[in-house]
Amino acid sequence: MGTKNTKRYKDRHERKEMIFRGILYLSSVGILLLLIGFFVSLPLDAFESIRKFGIGFAFTRIWDPVAGNFGALVFIVGTLVTSCIALVLSIPFSISIALFLGEYFREGIVSTFLKSAVELLAGIPSIIYGFWGIFVLVPIVIDLEMKLMVINDRILPYGVGILTASVVLTVMIIPYSASIAREVITLVPTDLKEAAYSLGATRFEVIRRVVLPAARSGIIAGIVLSLGRALGETMAITMLIGNANRLPDKLLSLANIFVPINTMASVIANEFAEATDSLHRSSLIYVGLLLFLITMVINITGRYIIKKTSVSIDE
Amino acid sequence: MNETFLRTEKLSALFNGERVVKNVTITFQKNKVTAIMGPSGCGKTTLIRCINRMHELIPGAATTGKIFLYDDEIGSINPILVRRKIGMVFQKPNPFPTMSIYENVIAGYRLNGFHLSRDEMNATVEESLRKAALWDEVKDVLHRKGTFLSGGQQQRLCIARALAMKPEVILLDEPTSALDPKATSRIEELIVELKDAVSILIVTHNTAQAARVSEYTAFMYLGELVEFGSTKKMFTVPENSKTEEYLMGKFG
């Protein structure tokens, strides 16, 4: 091969390699820019509302599009209350599933069935949960309200509200915390458990004294991550929360679990497309920005816990 | 009759600044088998990976010194062209799992975008498989996946794949260490047959294997070339005491 030929080949070849590496690089940097775009775009679009209401926005309970007065407190409360109820309700279920699949019955038809069923549960779209909730759960809750006579300040029970939304949310987040908890439970070293068995411990005692403590931070991480999902869940909640932009008068009454409210995600879903007024729209984006930041902090916390545990499991 | 076609000049190889091949100057003869021996970790693999410029692909790796293929300094040739002239066979057989036996043999052409006519392809495949002593065993299953073959057959397929590119030399890095004794002796026979067609450098741990297949032997220790010469001489009257200890099985 002559040197001239070689050189021409070399140039063409090197250009091709450079283009290839350039494409890989651009895609990756594109992902970074995409995320940066969220950080720039949301505050920018919420700017009008941020300037007008400042930080106080998060602590104001008035949301009045007609008068142009906006505050997100109702939605923040609604989001936290529904998510926390769902979180608490989901824990016994997800830990049971995790123990069932990760400790008691690792193999066999029954666990395969349970495992696929839980995966299906995670795969069913949010809108279906909402739709099903409206037609099946809501009538049940109306009955319950009638029986409990909590119709105090209203004529008719709605059936939609915090309880209905939280119950559906519970079902929706069980698969997430269960699968992470199962993974860490499976990773608990056998010799640790055998040591306890050899001292005469029952299975329950081994689980309580060895398995759960060893898997503790992983289980917590799973719960934290499922909280992240619960906070951002939109459609099922929008259909079942009742969409009321006010807090109940007597805050600490048990009857409040039936009241309709709104979450941060559901108010955006409900009002964004119709919000023609620019302050209204930018206030909704402000709500979105707060939701974005809260879920991000929660998710990063969860990932951080997971990362720390997987290191300690390796050791 | 003896023609030097490949030589290194004060070749050193580094990983993250640490020299693992030190100032090696060595010459290789055309159409001969040269064995490279030495205890584990002495830099055998690294040395031959410098020769086809695979060493530089590892992050943190560097080389100093020169390597000449005939009169060309390979550092000045595009590594891709170097690797087409210097074939390599690895310790563990590594046929491409997504390709058939046939496609594996001409993978070098296909992947490099060389267009061959059907006849040329068929001829290359047959010739390479015959040279690798695999033709009779696979001629009826050419379109099955290469990964269905036994380990020894897979390794011969890899040799055929390297031969198909008509290289000046092939580098074999412990080609039999993952194989059973029968497959090993098959490959050893093959190496002896092949040297009329191509020059061969073989890295081996097995001194008996070096004695069986090679005309020249290099002995490396801690990154340095301790002794180099004809195999017969080295196995009968080694010059260096380290070589002698190694051949007597004292270490490594």
Place this chain on the structure above:
Amino acid sequence: MKASSTGYRIIKDKLFISGVVLFSFLSIVPLLLILFYIIKNGIAVINWDFLTQLPRPMGEEGGGIINAIVGTLMLIVIACLVSVPVGVTAGIYLNEYRTGKIAESVRMAVEVIMGIPSIIIGIIAYTWIVIPLGSFSALSGGVALAIMMLPVIIKSTEETLKLVPNTLREASLALGVPYSTTIIKVIIPAGLSGIITGILLGVARVAGETAPLLFTAFGNPFMNYNILEPVNSLPLLIFVYATSPYQEWHSLAWGASLVLVVFVLLMNFITKLVTRR
């Protein structure tokens, strides 16, 4: 230890496992109920017309959901066209430059994007695409879905390529094959099933999404093939019909739910098949 306390311990042990089994199976009761209602109410309305006709105006009997089916497919195709090339190449990058600064931050960004609520992705697609183009569109909906698919595709591409043995790369490079060709013709084919799994998982993740479409794809009672115009999708149609006061629309929504659930579950099932092979 006394015998009675041993008995007590054994009873506790038995009680605990009963609790575990009970709670485990209680949590799939909703799944069975949901599937039961959807199949029962859905089967009743699904027929050839339902799958091939446009919706009728309110009050008229019959009508179908073809516009939503076509719209959903359009959105998925757009989402794939945007996310697959970017996601796969970014996944390759992460696998090639494992410890680089950029790779580390991209990995972090992928995790964060994975956790962004879908409604917020809708807002972003609205401000980035709907506003500049001046109208709701299939394009903006597809881009919103693409953003949701990206992290799934990137992660599974990286994970798969990590499993491709390094010896293959070396075999190819040792034949003098350029780096780019090695990646495209050797590494990617070796990890293809994993990459396809990732794409299918991504599709399954977004096929049922409604929130990011509310103010991007927006919905459309008519058939539309223009990517710059609003389109309907199955989840949007279910949302509108389910929250309407009309009986006929409710039954159409059950039918659409059945179609959607079958589609999503089929995706998950195919994913399983591909992974198993």
